């Protein structure tokens with residue numbers, strides 16, 4: 001049953017991955033060149049974004065919109081260019097940021 005064991009070993013990470021999906025997605029999507037979770041860099045920290053939109057029911061859509069179309073003037077003088085990511089990924093990232 002060796003091939004079967006190999007299959008399981010290969011499949012396991014697929015089950016484990018979703019837990020860390022969003023931080024990894026953020027890194028993979030190059031968000032972390034301008035953002036950090038709890039420190040301001042070029043862009044605001046993800047935690048301060050979560051704090052700003054706390055209790056805002058439309059926040060998830062607003063953030064998705066900002067990622068896909070870019071944002072300017074909301075946090076400071078530096079604008080965020082539109083991010084080249086899939087809308088589903090933007091949604092995942094938005095959900096994750098708002099849980100921080």
Ligand code: HEC
Pocket residue numbers: 026029030031032033034035042043044049062063066067071072073074075076077078079080081083085093097
């Ligand atoms: C080139 C630098 C840069 C990159 C890359 C970048 N951002 Fe930003 N981001 C910014 C800046 C600067 C702002 C503040 C814009 C403003 O003042 O409106 C911002 C703002 C945001 C906001 C707040 C938008 C709002 O409506 O208040 C979110 C959410 C965000 N970024 C998420 C992301 C995600 C997720 C990625 C990766 C897919 C990413 N950013 C990549 C620079 C960047």
